[in-house]
Structure formats: structure tokens, C-alpha cells
Amino acid sequence: MDKTVATLAEAVADISDGATVMIGGFGGSGAPIELIHALIDRRVKGLTVINNNAGNGHVGIASMIENGLVAKMICSFPRSSDPVAFTEAYKSGRLELEVVPQGTLAERIRAAGAGIPAFYTATSYGTELAEGKPVEEFDGKHYVRERWLKADFALIKGELGDPMGNLTYRMAARNFNPIMAMAATKTIAQVSRIVPAGGIDPEQVISPGIFVDTVVEIPNPVQEEVLFREGAVYP
């Protein structure tokens, strides 16, 4: 079994117009910036993008929005230190927004990966984000029913990867990456280093390979936060 591919272009080659794409990361940490930029190079359109945020500055998801790839964002927090790309597209009506509480977003993604079409949560009960959703009482407390959230593709960032697709992550860059890996039809991971099968201690695998379809090695990946602070613009 060998899930590795040699180039970023190969890694994202299947993603086409109108796809739903989960993108790992929380702000810049864990954002698969090289995969995102490779996707921008393909100039696909009409994507639904699922991420905690909605981009910062003019790189990564912000650049996807500026370059017209994104029709809809599903996120918890579209604000950032420089949200101009999102804000302009949203205010002009070019970009649809679905705001989801962060924990509900995480749980909807995990539910998709775990075969749970719907679950109940106390989060958002009594708020406008629960409008139109079924409410049920359990043990005297009210809960809102939420649906799973699936994607055609997940672009994620790991630290180590092996040919079986097993992954580790680096510190808080883990965040949404492992659960998005579970929830997409095809999961594409960039990793800092590919090791042989057995090169990751089975105790330390965070994403077992069953959740990962493609692995591409990007040694010394750039950090979105650093690009942003340099004022970088992509492409």
C-alpha cells in the first residue's frame, strides 16, 4: 500500500468545481497552506469551504476567496486580524456564509466520520443559530438537533505520515485536522516528513491510515501566520 504522491498538483488533481472541501487548521496553525495554494493554482470555482475561520490577509483561504474559488463558507469565526477578503466578498453578496458554533462544527464533522446522521446538543439552544432546528428535552434540559457535516475532500496538515496514511500532528496544529480526515470522501494530507510504514509508533498514530487517502511530503512547510505577517499575497 502506498498512498504517497510526489507533487502538490497530483495531490489536489481530483478537486473540481462545486466540490465541498474541508480545510484543517485554526487560524494559521495546522493550515495546509501549500495544498491550499496548489488548489488555487487549479482555479476551480464554486467551492463550499469548511474551516473554523475564513482567512486572514491575502494567503490561504483568504486568497481562495479573493481569487473567486469559494461560493460558500461554513465556519465558526470569520473574523481575523485582516479579514478583508472575506468581508468584501460577503458584503458584496458573492459569498454565502453559514456560521456554526465551534463545538457544533467540530461535532458535526466528527459525526459525519462516525456514521451519526444527527445528534443533540445544548449549544445554541434559544439562540438564532438554532432557528428552524428540532428541539427536544432530555432529563429536563433542552437540546438542539444538529446534522452531520460531510465533504468531498479534506485538505489537512500533518507532521509525520507513512505510506499507509497514518499521521501525527504538531502541537496545537492538530485541531480540526484529524476529524476532517474522518469526514471527507477523499482526505489529502501534506506532511513535513514521510517515514516508512512502521516509522510511527502505533501508540502515537493520531489519524489511522483508514481515514487518509493521499499523502504528500512538504518539508519545512510555511506557516500561514508568518506569511501573513510578511504581508504575503498569493499567487
Place this chain on the structure above:
Amino acid sequence: MDKTVATLAEAVADISDGATVMIGGFGGSGAPIELIHALIDRRVKGLTVINNNAGNGHVGIASMIENGLVAKMICSFPRSSDPVAFTEAYKSGRLELEVVPQGTLAERIRAAGAGIPAFYTATSYGTELAEGKPVEEFDGKHYVRERWLKADFALIKGELGDPMGNLTYRMAARNFNPIMAMAATKTIAQVSRIVPAGGIDPEQVISPGIFVDTVVEIPNPVQEEVLFREGAVYP
């Protein structure tokens, strides 16, 4: 912060008659046998015990049943190579049984830990284990609604532990232990070794300390399977 205690007796001192107790392990692997035996020493009664199985031979959970501690078992698979303790108690009517599909059992426990009072699963749809449960159709497929499963106590077995309650596990002995840790009001862990805070790499913590209340060190714990093969009887 120091969640360690010196003795098994201290570790289980709060567990009293009628408590609901989750016990980690799958068969013998990951079974906190020293904690179980310490609980037997307390001679509490009327427990509801949640475990994948229902004991083997005359040690561990089988011994709890033989010694009259258990009023109800919630498990997926009460068969074992020597299920005599369970079988006799069940057939005599002294022991109530709730059989839950293994994945539903795991998910109900995880749901309790994650604040999800109910969720839908395809598992058991159309079977007698779904009788009386609400059924709903999502995207053309039928699902059964299941409730969370909480406990007063969880007895679990880890490999390394620290004073903050962070835990690692050993190979497939992980199984139900981390999710039971999340689902109980008080989680009591036996570990092979207590290390200082910081002695477990933050990347390798499997159960973060927030889920663990008490840690007791049992160097060289006995393996239930070995006890069973020796024909051991407790007490």
C-alpha cells in the same frame, strides 16, 4: 495538583451500594483487575456494571458477580471462555442484563462524556435491540435514536499516569478506558507507573487529566487472562 493516592483501598473508597460503575477493558486486556479486586474487598452491593463483557472464570468482573456485588450488567458480549459466574446469576434471575451493540455501547459512553444526550445510529435498526426506540429517516436511510450512558464511577487501567491525571495506555488495552474516563462523575485509574507532571509528552497523552480524578500506581499489574489461565479464584 496531585491526583495520586497511595493505596487501592483509598482509590475505591467512595464507591458505595447501588452505584453505576464503568469498568474498562475488553476481556482481560485493559481490565483494571487490581481496582476491581479492591472493590470486591469493600463488599458493596447492587452495582450496575458497564463493561464490554461480563467476566471470565472466577476473577475480575466474574468474581464481582459471584460475590454478589452486581445487580445489573450492561455489556455487548456476556459470553467468554468460562462465563459460569455470569450465566448462573443471569439464569437464576439474580442479575439483570442489558445487551447493547458494541459500537452503540462505545458511542453512548463517548456521548455522555461529550454532552450529547442522544444520537442516531444505523446499528440495530430493524432488530429486537431497537424495540421501543425512536426511529428516524435521514437521507433515505433509517436510524435508531440512542441515549448517552453515564456512570458514577469509572475504573480504568492506564500505562503511565501523572499527578495531573494525564494517562497513556498499552497497546489494545486502550479500548474502552479513555471513553469511560470521560463519562463518569469520578474516574479512578490504576497505572503501571506514575511519572512527574511533564513526564508524558503532551503529544502522547491519550486521556487528558481533566477526565481523570484519581491515579494509583500498581507496578507490574497482573493480567486477567493470565489469572484466568492459572485457574485463579478471587478472593
Place this chain on the structure above:
Amino acid sequence: MTSFDDIKLSNAQIAWRAAQDIEDGAYVNLGIGFPEMVAQYTVEGRTPVFHTENGVLGFGPAPAPGEEDWDLINAGKKAITLKPGAAFFHHADSFAMVRGGHLDVAILGAFQVAENGDLANWSTGKGSIPAVGGAMDLVQSAKRVAVVTDHVTKKGEPKLVDRCSMPLTGVACVTRIYTSLAVVDIEGGHFVLREKLPQLSFDDLQSVTGGELKTDGRIADLAVPTL
């Protein structure tokens, strides 16, 4: 009614036949007992990845006697070994793999399989001690659910039936049955005979099958090596 005991395949041979359909790189869960034998007949050059409910992906065969580590077992509580690239995970993650539809194949045993794909394999009904394990999870969610079984019970009664009389494990879930006499698919609510032992006539096979066997015209010989 005969059970064709003299010509029927051994369990090893049934397992061998089932193994031929497991693709390279497939993620596979094998039920406790007889289905576990399928792993022994993995086709040369293919590397399926075996999953066990208790939290291991990528395990290998049993260790040599005396080498067992009882923290490293499969769902049948038998000692196993690890292959390179294995991973451990907890039970909720393990069943996320199962229930999230990530397994390519689950192969289970059966008491009865009905022509609509219903499976009964967990409880013989009232009086017995019920024990379901992970079967109900596997049958509802694996991409392909297959059964390995004797074609008839020890008493010679059909195990392929028009409707299960025993408590169900799952509804309309099985798509292929590897028996001691035949390979039968379930399509559109019918048994479709794909392969049969060449010594048997179609009528012979129908006589020990509880539902109607259909064909789409091509019935191959069920040919397996001596094992």
C-alpha cells in the same frame, strides 16, 4: 434432504474462496471464529489491512505459542501480532471506522441469511444468552457485507432462507454468501447463484436452499484448491 456432506467444501476452502474477493489495500473486518480464517488465505501480492473492534488496525497472525502479550488481542480475545504501519485507538474511534462506513469489507458467520439480505447471526432466540458484540455495527455500515457459512445447518436445514425466523442482526445488509456448496449474491431482494460445486446440479442446490435461487444465466464452477 441431503446436506451433500461428502462433497461440500471445508471451512478452510470457504475461507479461501472469500479471500479471493478481497482487494489489495482493502480495510477488512473478520468476525470471530470461522471468518477469521479468511486472513490465512490472503491472495499473494495483496495487502489488505485488518481491523479489529477492540482498537487495532493492521494486525497480523497469532504469535508463536508462549509469545502472547494479552494486551495485544483481537475481538475474539486471541493474541495477535502487529504489521508495520499498525495503529491503536480507543473503542469509539474504532467504531467510528466501522459505523462511519470506512471499512471496505466485513465478513461474518450466519445462522440464517434471507433473500432480501437480512442476516441472523447473534441470537438463537428466547432462552439463550444474548451476545451481540460488534455484529450489528458491522453489518449496517461496512461497504460490503459478506457471509461465510455452511450451506445448511448440522440438521440439514437451509441457512439461506426466504425470511429469517431467528432474531435479526441487520436488515438488507448482506450482498454475498460464500457457502460450502456455492457462492450466492443478493441482488434486488433475490438470491442470485454465481458459482456452485460442479458436482451439484442447480436443482440439487435449490433443494437445500430455503429461498428461490435465481441466475442471470451464467453459473461458474466453484473451484477451490485442496487445503
Place this chain on the structure above:
Amino acid sequence: MTSFDDIKLSNAQIAWRAAQDIEDGAYVNLGIGFPEMVAQYTVEGRTPVFHTENGVLGFGPAPAPGEEDWDLINAGKKAITLKPGAAFFHHADSFAMVRGGHLDVAILGAFQVAENGDLANWSTGKGSIPAVGGAMDLVQSAKRVAVVTDHVTKKGEPKLVDRCSMPLTGVACVTRIYTSLAVVDIEGGHFVLREKLPQLSFDDLQSVTGGELKTDGRIADLAVPTL
């Protein structure tokens, strides 16, 4: 209506007061911005454990400038450090901690808090870009939900109100409010004044509070150090 700008506590002083109520060993989530300051005033001898939504338990203060690692940040995207015994986990596990009721205390900012405990802190209403983050998760599930806030808005309007006019973050969730003028509990659907700046009369405080302030007879002085 006066805002008592000349005597009111600074944000640091409000944070200090909130920190006094955090018990040793408590698991605590502090909202982005002002609430984060509470960590700076941790009471000597107590070691609360701080949780951040993005998957870290047991983090410490910001590193020295230039020492940032941008894979190690908090929910506000600020660089942090680790304390011994820290742990990383993914987002679903992180919110299992939140939503499963494992956090002892969540401290958030507020636009408005109502006397029934309703909180509005995520959206100013139509026209603004909505951004909720983890606030709705935290307020419904932490064992204790507290607010740190100025007692009134910049325009001098009450932030403690009889009923929130802005979109809710959660219903009946807040139990204590640390303001620039007072400490107010929410009990039985009412504001109960616990502490106030000694320079203020009860009527002064009521005049800048949008709901009725009740007392149970004992009102302590809100005493904080110069910071």
C-alpha cells in the same frame, strides 16, 4: 446617567477580582481578549489548568517576543507556552471537554447580561458579520459561567439588563458578573448584588443597572488592589 468613569475599576482590576474566585486545580476557559487577563492574576498558591478550544490543556503565558511558535496558540490566535502536564487533543475532544461539562469555570465578555442569566456577546445584530467561535458551547456547558465587563457601555447604557435586546449567546447561563463597579450574582431570575465599590450608593448602582438589583442584606465592599 453617569458611568462613574472616575471611580470604576480598570479591566485589570476586574480580572483580578474574577481570579480570586478560581479555585485551586479548577479547569478554566477564558474568552478571547479581556477575559484572558484573568490568568495573569491567578491567586498565589493556586494552580488552575487553562483550556483553550483549539486543543490545549495546561497552557501558560505568552512566550518572549521572537520566541513564538505559531503551531502553539490559543483561541485568540496568540502564541502561548506549555506548563508541565499539558496535553494536546483534536477539536472534537476539546469540545467534548467543554460540552461534556468538564470545565469548572468559563469566563467571557458580554454585550448584555439579563437578570435571568441570558447572555448576549457574539453579535450586535443585523448588518454586522456574525462570528460566534466557541462562546455558545462554553456558556451552555461549563459548570460555572461568569462574565467580566464594564458595568455600562461606552455610551453609558446598562449592560446588565432586564432582558437582552441583542442576539443571545445562551439562555439562563450566567451566574456571576464581575463589573467595573460591582459583583452581581444571578439567582432565581434576579440580579443579586454581592459587592460594590464603597464610594457608590446602592441607588447609584441601580441607576446604571438595567434590571432590578436585589440583595440578601449583605453587600460587601468590592476591594481590589491598585494594578
